Amino acid sequence: MAAPGDKPHDSPTDPDDINNRLAEIAAELASEARFKEPSAAERARMAASHLRPGPAAGSNPVRRWRSRRPTATRRVAQPTEPTLDRGYATHSARAGTARSLMVVLVMLIVLIGVSVGLHSLLHRTTPASSPPPPAPSTTAPTTPPASSATLSPGDPFAGSQAAGWANGAAGIDLPAAQAVGPFTAVQVGSAYKTVKQLLVAGNLNVPTLEGHAPTAFADLLTKSQRSWFLSHLTKPVTGKGQKPWRTRLWVTSFAPGSAVLADEAVRVHGGPMTASVASYEGRTALKIVADYIYVYAIERPGLTSTLMREVVQGVETIMFATWDDPGGQLEPNVASVQLSQAPAQCGSNDGFVHPAFPATGPGTVSPSGAPRNPYQLDPNAPKGCFSVTGA
Secondary structure (H helix, E strand, O other): OOOOOOOOOOOOHHHHOOOOOOHHHHHHHHHHHHOOOHHHHHHHHHHHHEEEOOOOOOOHHHHHHHHHHHHHHHHOOOOOOOOOOOHHHHOOHHHHHHHHHHHHHHHHHHHHHHHHHHHHHHHOOHHHHHHOOOOOOOOOOOHHHHOOOOOOOEOOOOHHHHHOOOOOOHHOOOOOOOOOOOOOOHHHHHHHHHHHHHHHHHHHEOOOOEEOOOHHHOOOOOOHHHHHHOOOOOOOOOOOOOEEEEEHHHHHOOOOOOOOOOOOEEEEEEOOOOOEEEEEEEEEEEEEEEEEEEEEEEEOOOOEEEEEEEEEEEEEEEEEEEEEEOOOOOEEEEEEEEEEEEOOEEOOOOOOEOEOOOOOOEEEOOOOOEEEOOOOOOOOOOOOOEEEOOO
C-alpha cells in the first residue's frame, strides 16, 4: 500500500490528462466504426463474385482465405446489435454508426465523471467549518456528580429523613425510670444513664469516629471486660460456630484514610430504651436494650465534592449486675452489639466502617435480597449485606 501522498507509477492523476486520454480513445473508436457505403457498380460486382465458381482443387489455401477477407470485413461492419425488437436490425448502417457514437459519448461522460469523483475523494481535505474532534480527557472524576448533587455543605442532612432529628447526645432520650423486678427505680435510672454514656462514647466521640483507640468507650466497661475489649481491637475473637471478629465492631470507627467528618453534628434518632430482668452468666441481671440510628456527613479526605451521608444503626444489649464488687454498684457488661452501616462496603472483617463512595464501589461482597430502608429501626433485621433504598 502506498503511503499517503504517493502517486502510483504510470497512472495519471491530473483530471485534464485523464480527459484528453479519454477523448483520444473515443476518436479511435469512432474511426473504427466509419465505413464507406458501396456504390451501385460495386454492389453489382459483389453480386457477380458470389456467382463465380469456387477455386479448383489444389489451389492455394492462403489465397482462398485472402479472397474471402473483404467480404468478411464488410459483414462485420453491418449493425447486428441483439434486441427484442426485430425491426431494430433493419436500420441503415448510418443509423447504427450514429447509435454507436452515442454509446461511446455516454461512456466518455461516465468515465470523466468517475475520474473527477475519484480525484476529489483521494485528495479531499477536512472543511474549515468542521469542528475538531474533542481532546481526550486527562483526568477522571473522583465520584459521579449524582453522589453530591442533592447535598448542601451548609446542611448535608437536608432532604433526608434525618433532617428534623436532634444533634448528637440530645437525640438520646432517657425514659422515666421505674423499678423492674429486684431492681429499684434508682438502679434502673442509673443504668439508663450509663447506657447513654456508652452510646455517646461509641458512636459520637470524634477520635473514635476517626479510627483512633476507643478509650472513651473502654473506660466505661468493667476492669475485666475493658482488658478483653482492648486486646481484641486488632486480634480476632475466635469461637465455636462463629467467624473471627474484632471488638472494634462495638463502636463506630471509619477505616483510617477512608472518610472524614464533613460536619461534627450527627443526627440521632431512636426508640426508648427498654429494661427487663434476665439471667446472664449465672446471675440475675438488669437488661437494657437501646436501638438508635446515627447519621453522619462524611467525605473522602481532601475531596469536598464527595460529600455524602452515612447511616449507622446500632442495637446494643447491656447487662447490669455487681460483676466485680458483689456489694457495690451495678456495673455494665456488654452482651451484644449489632451495627449496620449504609452505604458501606461489604466483605471487610477489620471492624471498621468502610463507606461505599461511588468511586470505591460496594466491596468484595455484592448486596443481596430486597433493598432496605436504612432510616427504619429494625432490631430484628437479618444479618448480611443488603442494598438500600437511599441514604
